[in-house]
Amino acid sequence: MSQTVVLGVIGSDAHVVGITILEQxxxxxxxxxxxxxxxxxxxxxxxxxxxxxxxxxxxxxxYGHAEQDCQGFHEVLAESDVDAVTYIGGNLAVGQDEFDQTRRTFRELGFDRVFDSETDPEDAIEALREDLQITPTESERATISS
Amino acid sequence: MSQTVVLGVIGSDAHVVGITILEQxxxxxxxxxxxxxxxxxxxxxxxxxxxxxxxxxxxxxxYGHAEQDCQGFHEVLAESDVDAVTYIGGNLAVGQDEFDQTRRTFRELGFDRVFDSETDPEDAIEALREDLQITPTESERATISS
Amino acid sequence: MIRDERIPADELRRIDEEIRSDWETGADVDFEEAIEYHESLPDRKRFADVLESADKPLLQPRAGVPRLDDQIELSKYLHEEGQADLIPTTIDSYTRDNEYEKAQQGLEKARETGDDTLNGFPAVNHGVDGCRKLIDAVDAPIEVRHGTPDARLLAAITFAGGFQSFEGGPISYNIPYTKRHGLEETIERWQFVDRLAGAYTERGIRINREPFGPLTGTLVPPSIAIAIMIVEGQLAATQGVRSITLGYGQVGNVVQDVAALNALKKLGNEYLPDEVVVTTVFHEWMGGFPPDEARANGVISLGGMTAAIAQPDKVITKSPQEFQGVPTKEANASGLRTTRQVIDMAIEQKIDIDGIEEEQDLIERETRCLMDTIFTHGDGDVVQGTLKAFDSGALDVPFAPSDSARGAVLPARDDDGRVRIFEWADLDMDDDIKEIHKARLSQRADTEGRKQSFRMVADDVDAISDGKLIGRPQGDV
Amino acid sequence: MIRDERIPADELRRIDEEIRSDWETGADVDFEEAIEYHESLPDRKRFADVLESADKPLLQPRAGVPRLDDQIELSKYLHEEGQADLIPTTIDSYTRDNEYEKAQQGLEKARETGDDTLNGFPAVNHGVDGCRKLIDAVDAPIEVRHGTPDARLLAAITFAGGFQSFEGGPISYNIPYTKRHGLEETIERWQFVDRLAGAYTERGIRINREPFGPLTGTLVPPSIAIAIMIVEGQLAATQGVRSITLGYGQVGNVVQDVAALNALKKLGNEYLPDEVVVTTVFHEWMGGFPPDEARANGVISLGGMTAAIAQPDKVITKSPQEFQGVPTKEANASGLRTTRQVIDMAIEQKIDIDGIEEEQDLIERETRCLMDTIFTHGDGDVVQGTLKAFDSGALDVPFAPSDSARGAVLPARDDDGRVRIFEWADLDMDDDIKEIHKARLSQRADTEGRKQSFRMVADDVDAISDGKLIGRPQGDV
Incomplete structure (x- = not known):
């Protein structure tokens, strides 16, 4: 396989731990x-x-300003002819009592999936495999379940 | 000298530490x-x-119930012909914001001196020496100041 | 003459019937039916099993309110929000004085007004059914905690009511709690309590018994506390108790506290019969607390740290509102969670502190001196030995209000903050041990540039509430 | 090419004039007049002297609000109610980004509305006079704490304003704080800050400088932090600074934290010139806190306990409201008093834990590896060595957002909770040291029945806020 994933923290947010874990x-x-x-x-x-x-x-x-930082994001991607699955995750609203509402907001902005900050990296990987229709190889499956 | 002092905790109060320190x-x-x-x-x-x-x-x-416990105490002493200096000390009222008021109450009940719970034992000893007109001996003075 | 002998079956029945007539709820106690009730309880409510099989210290607060519904709510809150592993039911003062009529009035007033007119749960007045409603409603093991010199009826009702753990003992609920109850009298009464627990035990319901380790809660030298724990454990074992939790109250010096808990466990297992399962409980600081929740949290955390190192089977937690008396349920849960966080962060670390073995050795030697003097005083009988040793002052507890103890022995901290004995009075201890204490206190006196005197004792009693461990002279060292 | 050399006098003057024109308040800085002002301050406000002469750890919180009056009130509260020994003045984010215009707008809005529209004290906008009003009003030494990559104007104004201590450094205020500021640029700018502090020092006003030890605050291996502290200390010393406080952030394992503080002190004294007085500061846990004040107090207390054992010169305290961001002044004072109580109860005890020497030895060996690689990379010049070592990845900081560091090294806790390195990337460390880490992590993997993987890293990052030290798999070991 070897599909390519681009990841990053958007806006002026400097939280690096989550993205480091995701990269790994x-x-x-x-x-x-x-x-x-x-x-x-x-x-x-x-x-x-x-x-x-x-x-x-x-x-x-x-850092709670994702909605602002993502306004027009999918238009920018479209202008560059990016045809990729888009996910967003983290603390997406300052007061996030109602995650359903938050999810709706970001779906409307164009994201294919929206995750809260409690999401396990494995869940995101699983979702991406599904969206990209990838079956893990034997050895990978062993790594993941170990 | 060797003057005799009787001390105790009045009423149903079971706080023993203060009285033990005073005895010493x-x-x-x-x-x-x-x-x-x-x-x-x-x-x-x-x-x-x-x-x-x-x-x-x-x-x-x-334990905050001293006023109640001491009602009629000096009458009881008088009936037995006790002619002694009487002191009281401790947490004498449940809410003791106004110690002046508390002092007045216990002076009116007949106590010669009234002390709050922060009083150092030495202060009580000093006061008693004064009231009994005792001068500490040379050796005792040495012990106390040491 | 009262001796350390098992109460015969007919005598047990006679006392049981007599005592159950002291208050109307006594009539509802039916031993056979109670056994059935206990057998119906799920494993997670079996106190002895839960405590003995735990792989890290279980946490338990103190808590009791008069009304049943409130007690259920409080217990659930402490279990769920405080994550307490074991739930207490603290009994009110009237019940402790066997004043069931006054407790009844308080309970009725509480029901009318909704106020907490009693300082605990009047289990006798609630009766067997009331107790069982509590046991049924709370999904954790529950213990009766009180301070009752004559706890016979309380035991009869709470055991039948489904409680499987009962705090106290003839010395530990007499000496620190009451002035005039004779020790002989309380020993006799607690022989009944223990025999009743033993009767349940023989039927497969192991009632856990927990002598109250902190005693007067004020700078009690570890060996004195441990000796009394062993004596109470022996008395309970004689009556057939098979699950015994020996207690110890934090003095605040980590090395001495860990050493004391180690010694308590070791000597408990050594002195008590093999058929008894011995566990230990560590009480967070029982002396005066700082009048400041922030500082109180520091005191509580030092207790948690000590527990993480010594790993007793159970920890009785304090709340940051300790200074002001009965805490809110939130403060009580807060003390639990602060303790939990410290224990969970520290318990997986290897924290081996130098000097614990030496201190433990000293504590063991001291405890053996006291056990020997009890044995000698009683000519081999621990009941007579205890009575006579207290009488002669060979055994003593500092700051004891009871007339049954001299209360002449006085503790003071040494230069490292460990509790030593400043005034021995007639305590029967080997001279070389006394010399060790004297040398340690002399070292402190040198540091402070003052003579050893009762002033150190007075300063030490207030030190922790004033924000320090050792009561150094003002102006500092 | 920038090197570790003292900025010449004319260059210092040139930059000083240039930088002071960045904002209108810069014009009020007069070095000679500032020296006079500093000389007029009483001994108890001289930061370096107070810190260096203390006989036990001094406590300092973090705190900053936009308005001068509020900052004075907050400082007095923390000094009086929190018993803080040293007072902070935390600077707002706009000032950290050199956005003085935005800070001005925020300050004016704060003055109009009374709201805290900035997250700190905009010292540049308050100017020399504003700073002096604060220094005059508060009866304790005060430090500037910020996070500013280019802190030249902030330093010029606050030094003239009477502050005698200044946190930060070219690596420690770049790597963890900003993405795109080049390291060469920040080193050059901090050479000016240090040179200015050196200029005051030469006139008898010893400005204390404090490199920021916790770095990214997330499981930073001690040797990486210590190496960066030493480098920043060397850079400051070259510019004439003579009072340097090296920092270290708690990782939560008591043995490793005590060992790290010992190593920091020892290596700091060894690597820095003799004429520098080296002190140390211990930061209570800088990672994620539990979302619960009770548990947060446990975390804080473990820090206090560690400080009591290691006895650093200063402790930066946390508040129980850490989870929710900026604490109330009451919560801030509460964190101070909890820490104080634990330190005061534990500090007089002899608590010598086994294994500290071994751990310290390992940390020292690791630090020397990193110092050697810096020396080699720079051909003897620490500035070039630092730049090139970060560039090659031979020196790295985990979880660094900066483009100047690889951020490729990854830490994980071992089975005892000590921070080890799981992913070395290109970090230049002797193979035998790597083997030690690998063995320790392998031991943990065995305990947990899983392979070493990034999952351990992820689990460890959240562990303390979840109530544990080590991120064990759910379902427990």
């Missing part, structure tokens, strides 16, 4: 990971997705 | 101490004061 998790699951790190602009996501012919763009945000 | 302090200062312990009745104070021909009766109370 997706690499261990057999993806090629391009980690753009923190404080990544919409344009950088688009550029790198094109350069690496990415199958998926994973956006992280933990 | 008055003994170290040269007094003969009769410690009646906790939960001592008015009658026991009077009886023991007579039996030991006490110069002073020191009453301790820490």
């Amino acid at each position: 998790a997706f690499s261990a699951a057999g993806f090629d990971v391009v980690n753009l790190g923190v404080q990544t602009s919409q344009e950088e996501f688009a550029e790198e997705a094109v350069d690496h012919d990415a199958e998926a763009v994973l956006v992280s945000s933990l | 302090a008055f003994s170290a200062a040269g007094f003969d101490v009769v410690n009646l312990g906790v939960q001592t009745s008015q009658e026991e104070f009077a009886e023991e004061a007579v039996d030991h021909d006490a110069e002073a009766v020191l009453v301790s109370s820490l």
Whole structure:
């Protein structure tokens, strides 16, 4: 396989731990990971997705301003002809009592899946496998279940 | 010298630490101490004061019901012809914001001196020396200042 | 003459019937039916089994309110929000004084007004059915905690009511709690309580018994506490108790506290019969607390740290509101969670502190001196030995209000904050041990530039509530 | 090419003038007049002297609000009610980004509305006079704490304003704080800050400098933190700083934390010039806190316990409201008092834990490896060595957002909860040291019945906020 995933923290958010863990998790699951790190602009996501012919763009945000940071994001991706699955996850709203509402907001912005900050990396990997119709190889399955 | 002091905790109060410290302090200062312990009745104070021909009766109370426990105490002492200096000290009222008021209450009940729970044993000893007109001997003075 | 002998079956029945007539609810006690009730309880409510099979210290707070519904709610809150492993039911003061009529009035007033007119749960007045409603409603083992010199009726009702653990003992619920109850009298009464627990035990319902380790809660030298724990354990074992939890109250010096808990476990197992399962309970600091929740949390955490190192089977937690008396349920749960966090962060670490073995050795030697003097005083009988040793002052407890103990022995902290004995009075201890204490206290006196005196004792009693461990002279060292 | 050399006097003047024109308050800085002001301050406000002469750990919280009056009130509260020995002035985020105009707007809005529209005290906007009003009003030494990559104007104004201590450094305020500021740029800018502090020092006003030890605050292996502290200390010393406080952030394993603080002190004194007075500061846990004040108090207390054993010169305290962001002043004072109580109860005890020497030895060996690689990379120059070592990945910081560090090294806890390195990437460490880490992590993997993997890292990052030290798999071991 070796599908490419671009990931990064959008906006001026500098939370690096989550993205580091995600990078490790997706690499261990057999993806090629391009980690753009923190404080990544919409344009950088688009550029790198094109350069690496990415199958998926994973956006992280933990400081509560994701909605603002993602306005027009999918238009920017479309302009660069990025045809990738897009996920977003993290603390997506300042007060997130109603995650259903938050999910709706980000689905409307164009994201294919929306995750809260409690999501296990494995769940995101599982979802991506499903969306990209990938079956884990024998050896990978062993790694994951070990 | 060797003047006799009777001390005890009045009423159904079972706080023993303060009285134990006082016993030690008055003994170290040269007094003969009769410690009646906790939960001592008015009658026991009077009886023991007579039996030991006490110069002073020191009453301790820490559970906030001293006023109630001391009603008629000086009448009981008078009936037994106890002619001793009487002190009371401790947590004398449940809410003791106004210690001046508390002092007045217990002075009116007949106590010669009234102390709060922060009083150092030395202060009580000093006061008793003054009231009994005792001068510490040379050796005792050395012990106390050491 | 009362001796350490098992109460015969007919005598047990006679006392049981007599005592059950002290209050109307006594009539509802039916031993055979009670055994059936206990057998119906799920494993997770079996106190002895849960405690003995735990792989890390279980936490238990103190809590009791007059009304049944409130007690159920409080218990559930402490279990769910405080994550207490074991639930207490603290009994009110009237019941402790066997004043069931006054407790009844308080309970009725509580039911009318909704106020907490009693300082605990009047289990005798609630009766067997009331107790069982509590046991049924709470999904954890529950213990009766009280302070009752004559706890016979309380035991009869709560055992039949489904409680499987009962705190106290003839010395530990006499010496620190009451002035005039004679020790002989309380020993006799607790022989009944233990025999009743033994009767249940013989039928497969192992009632856990827990002597109250902290005693007067005020700088009690570890060996004195441990000796009394062993004596109460022996008395309970004689009556057929097979699950005994020996207690110890934190003094605040980590090395001494860990050493004491180690010694308690070791000597408990050594002195008590093999058929008894011995567990230990560590009480967070029972002396005066700082009048400040933030500082109180520091005191509680030091207890948690000590528990993480010593790993007793159970920890009785304090709340940050300890200074002001009965805590809110939130504060009670807060003390539990603070303790839990410290234990869980520290317990997997290897924290082996130098000097624990030496301190433990000293505590063991001291305890053996006291056990020997009890044995000698009683000519081999622990009941007579205890009575006579207290009488002669060879055994004593500092700051004891009871007339049954001299209360002449006085503790003080040494330069490292360990509790030593400053005034021995007639305590029967080997001279070389006394010399060790004297040397340690002399070292402190040198540090502070003052003579050893009762002032150290007075300063030490207030030190922790004043924010320190050792009561150094003002102006500092 | 930038090197570890002292900025010449004319260059210092040139930059000083240039930087002071960045914002209008810069014009009020007058070095000679500032020296006079500092000389007028009483001994108890001289930061370096107070810190260096203390005989037990001094406590300092974090705190900053936009308005001067509020900052004075907050500082007095923390000094009086929290008994803080040293007072912080935490600077707002706009000032950290050199956005003085935005800070000005925030400050004006704060003055109009009374709300805290900024997350700290905009010292540049308050100017020299504003700073001095704060220094005059508070009866304790005060430090500037911030997180500013280019802190030149902030330093010029706060030094002239009477502050005698300044946190940060070119690596420690770059790598964990910002993505794109180049390390070469921040080193150059901090050379100016240090040189300015050195200029005051030469006139008898010893400005204390404090590199920020916790770095990313997330499971930073001690040797990486210590190496960076030493580098920043060396850079400051070159510019004439003579009072340097090296920092370290608690990882939560008592043995490793005590060993790290010992190693920090020892290596700091060894690597820095003799004329520098080296002190140490211990930061209570900087990672994620439990979302529960009771549990947070447990975390804070474990920090206090560690401080009592290691006895650093200063402790930066946390508050029980850490989880929710900026604490109330009451919560801030509460964290101080909890820490104080634990330290004061534990500090007089002899608590010597086994294994500290071995762990310290390992940390020292690791640190020397990193110092050696820096030396080699720079051909003897620490500035070039640092730049090149970060560039090659021979020096790295886990979870670093900065583009200047690889951020490829990954830590994980071993079976005892000590922070080891799971992913070395290109970190330049001797193979035998790597083997030790590998063996320790392998032991943990065995305990948990799983392979070493990034899952351990992820689990460990959340462990303390979830109530444990080590991120064991769910279902427990």
